[in-house]
Amino acid sequence: MNTLRIAAQDDRVVVRLHRPEARNAINAEMVAELHTVCDLLERQPKPLLLTGGDGFFAAGADIAELLERRRDHALRGINSTLFERIRRLPMPTIAAVDGYALGGGAELAYACDIRIASTSAVFGNPEPSLGIIPGAGACWRLKELVGEPLAKMVLLAGHRIDSDEALRARLVAEVHGPADLEAAGHRLIDGMTRMSPAALRLTKLVLDSPAGAHPVTDHLAQAILFEDPDKEARMRKFLER
Structure with missing residues (x-):
């Protein structure tokens, strides 16, 4: 370039x-x-x-x-x-x-x-x-x-x-x-980079959503992340500490 x-x-x-x-x-x-x-x-x-x-x-x-x-x-x-x-x-x-x-x-x-x-x-x-x-x-x-x-x-x-x-x-x-x-x-x-890439991406998406979109956008984003294997792995690692 x-x-x-x-x-x-x-x-x-x-x-x-x-x-x-x-x-x-x-x-x-x-x-x-x-x-x-x-x-x-x-x-x-x-x-x-x-x-x-x-x-x-x-x-x-x-x-x-x-x-x-x-x-x-x-x-x-x-x-x-x-x-x-x-x-x-x-x-x-x-x-x-x-x-x-x-x-x-x-x-x-x-x-x-x-x-x-x-x-x-x-x-x-x-x-x-x-x-x-x-x-x-x-x-x-x-x-x-x-x-x-x-x-x-x-x-x-x-x-x-x-x-x-x-x-x-x-x-x-x-x-x-x-x-x-x-x-x-x-x-x-x-x-x-130490955060979950999916959680970081969805947090930005929800943060930038217009006020009228909440709390539905929050719930939908969280629903996606609750099914993410990375979420389970990170939480189990936290609990094992």
Whole structure:
């Protein structure tokens, strides 16, 4: 792939955004390649660690491409469709954000299940200064993540969230030095790999279900797991301790 560096392991997939000449700006080629990653993870579910490099997570969408886009492009939801697909991946996703995550880069991070950040991380959505809205999820995801007052500061007043504020607002779960960030992401996935894959997958599915779907979704998921031999083996091992 041209815009991504991918390391597929037995129990996880690591994807590094790689357009250093453009500060990892998200272009059409990167969108297509991330769809390919999604296809892989939908067919072979594994946790995903998504990160950047060279001090940037992603400095936004590719402005040269946005300049040429018209109404039909917006109605196709090019970035928002991808980010929603990432949000719905079967297994957990972690965004490890070092440096700038702006515009579409921030929206990509917002779509992941868990965000961790380096001490140099900065989140922001400057799209209105370019004459557009943050149209790939920020207008509703950010409010869900950090609450309406802070979301409006970011989206309407151009406020940028540094790593300290991101941790206080719970936009990110952890903050680490840049050199330790990726290892911290792997530690989180290490914990996930010790869990039942089926239970982890169904927990994410139930957690992301709309409120009106509960408790039926909870009961159905639990019914599936109660018949899983892995559940019996894990509980017997616990009792034998």
